[in-house]
Amino acid sequence: MLGFTFENLDIKNLTQDQFIAIRKAVPLHGVVVIKNQNLCEEDLIAFTHKFGTPVLLPEALRFNNTKREHPELARVSNILPDGTLLKDHTAAEYWHSDGDFWQPGQNYIFNVLYSLIVPKVGGDTGFVDLELAYNSLSEDLKKKIENLEITVSCDEIPDFKDIKPEDRQPDALHRIKHEHIETKKIGLYLGHLFAKLNDLAPAESDTIMGQLTQAIENPANQYVHKWSVGDVLIWDNTAVMHRGMGGYQNFKRLLFRTQAFIEPMK
Ligand SMILES: [Fe+2]
Known part of the structure; x- marks a missing residue:
């Protein structure tokens, strides 16, 4: 089932059992929400370290985080650190998995988002359950994609347009019928x-991607999170795809984001 909410937890003071419950829930439910948190940047970073080694992205991918002491943190926002509002800002408003440019195995990455400013309208984040999406395919299509692969190149990813050549990663090859490294569930990737x-010939590739896109874009396979201030949301990039749903016009929006490389639990 896509999405799980924890109430009455303080992630600054978790028992080991509480942390294990959160950790196990992320790949099982794809998305985990923890309500009513009150965190500083260091609290969020400390929480992220509990999951695994934080992902340190090149500076161009930290989205205006100017604090060199917090390389783990990215700002997801239409407000610059000096308070300037970026007019008509859009970001990540397309379905994707963060970290798809890492090699298979290295791409088992959890994201953590912490909400500080919620716009009056819009600004939701959408998630699609990749197991549900796979199960919704026809048997014929499942057979067609059984052994198909994609090559992810940094050159195709919009966020990479401003990074230095030395920060580009080698192309990554992924099977699109994906066995989750921990839950062993089968999903799309x-x-x-x-x-x-x-x-595949370009036309055949486009036809199949079109059919897979329908499964991704089917609301029956999705959860759309409406943010409240203080929400901490964790997702598994190999169990769900995500996107910004946009529509916040020029209302202020601010979230902090961290990511961690995950070791599968036994
Ligand atoms: Fe993303």
């Missing part, structure tokens, strides 16, 4: 929906 399927 597409990286992003403009990926080309390897070893």
